[in-house]
Amino acid sequence: MTTEEKIFNAARIVFQKKGFAGARMQEIADEAGINKAMLHYCFKNKQSLFEAVFIKAFGQLAPQINLIFNSEETVFNKIKKFTDSYISFVIEHPFLPQFVIQEMNNNPEFVLKFLTNTNRPNPTHMILQIEKEIADGIIKPIQPKQLLLDIFSMTVFPFAAQMMVKGILQISDDEFNQMMEIRKMSIAEQIINSIKK
Known part of the structure; x- marks a missing residue:
């Protein structure tokens, strides 16, 4: 090493x-x-090290997300794979969501520069696919970006607000991780059931 x-x-x-x-x-x-x-x-300094660790970790996540977005799977399967992949990754890298929020407040230029980079998650293909599946009568009429926002919100929020979630629900770190494991499927099922025609 x-x-x-x-x-x-x-x-x-x-x-x-x-x-x-x-x-x-x-x-x-x-x-x-x-x-x-x-x-x-x-x-x-610590900031430059933190940014390097973040870029390395996020650089491992972005290709996984893009693989899902750009695959030939159905939208329903992509939702399942996204929630599973994102939650699994963040359980292994729990500092990432808090870091993004912290950096958006303290160092927005760094985050914006990173999120406009060509390797960022790019949902363009999935948006077009959602529109097609709506036209084909598979999915209820919904704004594709609203659907993506729902998926991101439900998967990201518990990690971004982890201390608050643990405090309100009175759960330990282990219990939180167990809940997140269950959410891999429960989020996907909730979203799919709400948009399935």
Whole structure:
């Protein structure tokens, strides 16, 4: 394993445990088994390391989402695959949704630059497919972007507001993850039942 891979793995572990605000560069260096000077040589500060970890992780998610959007599956199957793929990924990378929200507030240029990049999730093909399945009488008349917003909202919100969800429902981390596993299918079923003609 290269030094950079050690740093990325260590940073991911520490950011997941402590969040951006609670993470310390010394702790990341210790986790990676390197000294702090080496860490600062590779990444000048915590923000640049956090952004690099985010880009690497999101760069793994975006192709998965685009594969689903651009496949020849039915819209119903794409919904099932999206909820399963997104929730599985975020359970493994729980810092991502909070990071996006934090960065949208603190560093919107970074997020906008990232979301306009050619590798971002691109739903164009799926939007056209939704329109076709509406015309074919498979799906009820619905605005395709509203449908996508429903899918994104129901899958993203529990992770983005994880502390609030756990607090209101009085559940532990393990219980939250168990609920998210169940939501992989329950979200898909709710949405499909609501749009099926």
